[in-house]
Amino acid sequence: xxxxxxxxxxRIGQREIQGVTKMTDxxxxxxxxxxxxxxxxxxxxxxxxxxAPNLKANASDENRKAMLSAAAFLSYLTxxxxxxxxxxxxxxxxxxxxxELAGVGSDRMTYCHVLRGMSVQAANLxxxxxxxxxxxAAAESSPDSTPRMRAFLTGQQAHAYALAxxxxxxxxxxxxxxxxxNQAESRPETFGGFNSATLAYITAQVRNALGDTKxxxxxxxxxxxxxxxxxxxxxxLLFSSFLAERQLKIGHLEAACTTWNSILDExxxxxxxxxxxxxxxxxxxxxxxxxxxxxxxxxxxxRELLLPK
Numbered sequence: 001x002x003x004x005x006x007x008x009x010x011r012i013g014q015r016e017i018q019g020v021t022k023m024t025d026x027x028x029x030x031x032x033x034x035x036x037x038x039x040x041x042x043x044x045x046x047x048x049x050x051x052a053p054n055l056k057a058n059a060s061d062e063n064r065k066a067m068l069s070a071a072a073f074l075s076y077l078t079x080x081x082x083x084x085x086x087x088x089x090x091x092x093x094x095x096x097x098x099x100e101l102a103g104v105g106s107d108r109m110t111y112c113h114v115l116r117g118m119s120v121q122a123a124n125l126x127x128x129x130x131x132x133x134x135x136x137a138a139a140e141s142s143p144d145s146t147p148r149m150r151a152f153l154t155g156q157q158a159h160a161y162a163l164a165x166x167x168x169x170x171x172x173x174x175x176x177x178x179x180x181x182n183q184a185e186s187r188p189e190t191f192g193g194f195n196s197a198t199l200a201y202i203t204a205q206v207r208n209a210l211g212d213t214k215x216x217x218x219x220x221x222x223x224x225x226x227x228x229x230x231x232x233x234x235x236x237l238l239f240s241s242f243l244a245e246r247q248l249k250i251g252h253l254e255a256a257c258t259t260w261n262s263i264l265d266e267x268x269x270x271x272x273x274x275x276x277x278x279x280x281x282x283x284x285x286x287x288x289x290x291x292x293x294x295x296x297x298x299x300x301x302x303r304e305l306l307l308p309k
Contacts, residue, residue, distance in 0.1 A: 010057035018101060020051055020070040026107030028077060035272030036084030043078040047071070053164060069106030072098045076114045083121050084234070086273030108143040115141060116156050123156075128163030128209075135160040147184035151177045152194040155202040162209035170206050177202065197226035201239060208246065218247050234272060237263050241278035245285065253289055257298045264301050279306055 023046055031039035051071045059067060080092030095118050102111040113171035119134035135157040142153055158173035163183035181199050195233065220243045227236065244259035260282055282302040 002128055004172035010053065012059045013056050013077065014066075015055055016057075016061060017066045017070055020054070020067065020074060023050075024070065024077060025072045026073075031077070031081050031084070035234055035270045035275065036081035037271035037273060040078060040081035040085060041075065043081060047074060047078060065105045065107075066214070068101050068172075068234070069107040069110060072101035072105060072107055072110045073113070075101060076110060076117060080117055083117075084272050084274050086277065087151055088121065088125070092118070095121075108141060112138050112142040112153070116153060119156050123159055123163055123205075127165065128160060128165065132158035132164050132166070143309070146178040147193055151184065151199065153182065153197065155194060156275050159202055159205045159209065162206040167210055170210065174203060174206055195226070195228075197223050197231060200226055204242070208210075208242075211250050213246050217243065217250070220246070233266065235274070237266055237270060237275055238272075238278065238289045241275065245278075245281070247286060254294060255291065257286075257294045261301065262297050262300075264305055267305055276306065 004175060005207075027039055027043045027046070030042070033274075040205060051067075051074060055065055072149060075094050075098035079091040079098060082088075082091035082094060095114050098114045099111060102114065115134050115138035119131045119138060122128075122131035124133060135153070139153045139157060144150060155177040156174045157168050161167075161170035177194075177199060181194065181196055181206055185196065193194060200219050200223035204216045204223065207213075207219060208216035229304065240259055242264050244256045244263070248256035260279075263275075263279065267279065279302050283299045286295045286299050290299075
């Protein structure tokens with residue numbers, strides 16, 4: 001990026017930078033509401049057609065760094081959307097490009113977010129050891145020691161440690177995340193991002209990774225009432241699918257079917273590879289209960305709704 005050829009006919013300022021950040025916010029909203037398959041093509045087109053030319057334009061040092069930072073975060077978000085599509089190799093390409101842009105722009109905050117995002121990707125794929133390495137790298141590179149950021153990072157460390165079988169480290173990180181959330185939420189200013197609802201979800205994931213299915217269900221049941229207007233439809237459906245599987249695992253068939261049907265009610269508007277993959281498991285998971293009418297209705301609904309959109 002430092003050696004990129006500058007277009008002398010093009011110049012950018014604060015207006016162009018604000019355009020990228022505002023568009024990124026809108027793309028995030030679309031992704032959160034409708035899924036990665038819906039929003040990522042728009043994000044990718046915006047990166048290629050608008051953001052890339054901006055990176056070649058004349059600008060002051062301050063504006064150039066700001067544009068690099070905006071481009072880095074958009075690339076990170078596009079990678080996050082690709083994960084939701086199930087395109088993990090493509091997601092890694094976006095993540096690596098985001099790290100490059102953030103590095104050149106001296107944007108340690110985005111750099112830290114990307115490393116954490118890569119840890120989340122590894123954790124979701126069940127790779128505990130790489131998830132730990134990336135989560136620790138994110139914590140080490142963080143320029144911000146506010147309670148909110150500490151919770152954001154240590155929560156991911158807890159999940160990664162649990163997947164790697166490091167129980168003591170997992171619970172130590174979880175307690176640290178809890179302390180940070182309590183500290184942040186006790187302050188008078190507005191608190192967003194990682195909050196009590198997120199902590200309950202992370203606790204559920206830690207418990208599940210360590211084999212405590214009942215405890216995981218308890219934590220997920222604590223999570224949903226804590227959600228507020230900042231929490232998005234996509235995560236609600238994804239986390240609900242985890243709940244349904246764990247309810248079935250401990251023998252609560254009726255509860256699991258109720259949860260799955262609540263997801264299926266909202267599913268038609270969603271374009272998410274992760275949600276598709278979760279719901280595609282329903283027929284096989286319920287196959288031992290084919291004589292149960294509630295289970296059979298749930299299976300039929302899932303098969304009907306999972307037809308190509």
